[in-house]
Amino acid sequence: MEEISLLMQGFAVALQWENLLLMVAGIVLGVLIGVLPGLGGANGIAILLPLTFALPPVSAIILLSCIYWGALFGGAITSILFNIPGEPWSVATTFDGYPMAQQGRAAEALTAAFTSSFVGALIAVVMITFVAPLVAEFALKFGPPEFFAVMFLSFACFVGLSRGSPWKALAAMMFGFLLAGVGMDGVTGQLRMTFGSLELMRGIDFLVVVIGLFGLSEIFQSIEEGLRFKGQSARITLGTVLRTWAELPRHAWLFLRSSLIGCWMGITPAGATPASFMSYGVARRMSKDPSSFGTGRVEGVVAPETAAHAAGTSALLPMLSLGVPGSPTAAVLLGGLIMWGLQPGPMLFVEQKDFVWGLIASMYLGNVVGLVIVLAAVPWFAAILRVPFAIIAAIILMVCAIGAYTVNSAEFDVVLMLVFGVIGYVMKKLDYPLAPLVLALVLGDRTEESFRQALLLSEGSLAIFFSNWLSGGIMAAGLVMLFWPMFGRLMAGRAKPA
C-alpha cells in the first residue's frame, strides 16, 4: 500500500509544530466564521487568502482548509441553539436540532451534530486517501479534449442537478465564464471586454467577486430579515458526550448512508447544501415514523450533518486530482494553489507529494482537533452571537473591504466588491445559484484554454471531443446530465398524464 507510507510522510509534515498551531488557529477562526451570519467558508477563506503569501504552500493550505472544517462545524452551533443557520448547509440541521434545544436537549443535539460531522468527514477523507491518487493517475493520460470534457461534465452537473430552474443555473454559469474572460486573452494577448478601462485590463479577480457575492450580500439579506438573536444556551459536559456517544452506534447504517450521499454529492459538484437536504429527506422517508421528524429526533441532526461534512470534504477530491473543484470553497482553495505558484491538476500528485499528502494528513488531524475544540468551547462560540449585530455587521463590512483591497492593492476592487454585493443580493433573492458563477469564474481560463488547444489539435472540428472513448464517454455523460431536467420532466409527464 503505497498510499499508507505517503500518508505517513504527510503526517510528518502536518505534525510540525507550526502547522499544528496553524491548524488550531484555522479551526477556531473557522468556527467563528461559521457561527457569524454574513461570513461563510468560501468568503472567509477568500478574505484571508492574500494574507497567506508569506507562508509555505502546505502551511497555507492547512490553515485555509482548517478554516473550512471549522466553518462546517460552526454552522451547526447556531442552527441548534439559535435556529439561525450560520451556513446554508446547516439549514436542514435546524429542523430537528432546534426543537431538541427547546426541549433542553441542546447538549445532546450538539454532541450528535459534531460527532456526525466528524464521522462524515472521516469517511470522506478515507475515500480521498485511496481514490484521489487513482483518479490522478488515470487523469495523467488526459489531453486537452479530456480536460475540457471533465469541465463540461462538472458544469453540466450543475444544470442537471440544480434544485431550482436549470435556465438560471445556466445563466449564472455563463455570466461567470464571461467575467473570467474580461481582461487580456492569455493566448493571443488581445484585450477582451475591457471597453477601454485600464482597471478592467487586470481582469476581474474571483476573490473580489466571492467576497461581494457571499459576504456583502449576506449582510444585506440579514438586515432585511431583521436579525434578532434569541437562543438557548448550552454547556456540554463529559457525561452528556459519553451518553450521546453510547446511543450513536445504533445509527451506524444512517451514518454510512448519509456519508455515501455526501461523498457522491461532493464529488459531483452539487455541494454540501443539497447533500444535507437530500440526506435528511432520505432519513425521513426511510424512518418507521416519518411524522416524528421535525419534533426533535436525533436522526434529524445526524443525517444532514454527516452528509454536509462528507460532501464538504469530498469536494476536495476533484480539486486535488483533476483541478476541478467541487464547491465554491474548494474553488477558492484552488485559486489559492494558483496564487502560491502550484499547477493544479493530476501532476500535483507527482510533483508536489509533500503538499498533497500533508494536506490529506491535516484533514485527519484537523477533524480530530476540530471535534475536541467545538465540544469544549461551545458556550464561548455561542456567546459571540450576544454581541450586537450592529457591531458585527460593521466589522464584517470592514474586513470584506480590506480583503477585497489586498487581492491586488486596488481601490477599484473594493468598488467591484460592492457591485457584486448587490448582484449577489438580487441573485439570491431570485434563486439564481451562486456556486456555478464562482466555479465558472475560477475555471473559465483553463476551460477555454483546453477547449482552444483541443480545437487546435483537430483544426477546428468539434468532433475531437468524441474522437476517443474516454473524452467521448465523459462528454456523453455530461450531455445526459445537461438534459437531465428534460428527461425528468418527460418521465414525470408519463407517470402523471395531465
Next chain:
Amino acid sequence: MSITTRDAALLDTAAPERGPTLKGMEIATAVLLMAVGGVAIQDALRIGAGWGADGPQSGYFPFWLGLILVGASLGNLVAALRAGRRAAGGGAPLFASWGQLGLVAQVFVPTAVFVAVIPFAGIYLSSAVLVAFFMIRFGGFRWASSLPAGAAAALVAFAVFEIWFLVALPKGPVETWLGY
C-alpha cells in the same frame, strides 16, 4: 440589541406591504443578463470570433458563451412571464417590501459612502467611522462608547495588517500626520 427595533416597529404598522414584484425583478434580471450576453457577443465579433491563421480567435469562446447566456435568459424571461400568468389571481408575490428595501438601503448607502471615501481618507479612518456610525444608528449605543469602539476596531486592523502581516492598506492624511 437587534439591529433596528425602531425600524422593525415602523414595518409592522405599514398595513398592506408594497414593493417591487417578484415577476418584475425576474423580468428585469433576465433582460439585463440578455444585454450582458449581447455586449459580450458584440465585443467578440469586434475582435474576431472565427478561425484565424493560428487557431480559434480571441472572440471564439466568448461569442458562444454570450449566445448561450442570451438563450438561457430568454428561457428565464419566458418562465417569469408564464409564472405571472399563473399567479394572476391573488396578490402578486413581492421581491421585497419597500420597508425591507429601506432597511437594506440604510446599510447599503453608508457602505457605498465608506467605499467612496477610502481613497481619500484611508481605510482605517473610514472603518472607524463606519463602525461607530453603525453602533449609534443601528445598535442604539451612545457617542461616548461608539467612537472609542470604532477607533479600537481600526487600531486592531492596523496592528494585524500593517504590522503583523505587513500588508499595506490605503492610508490617508491622518496616517501621514502620524508618520506612516
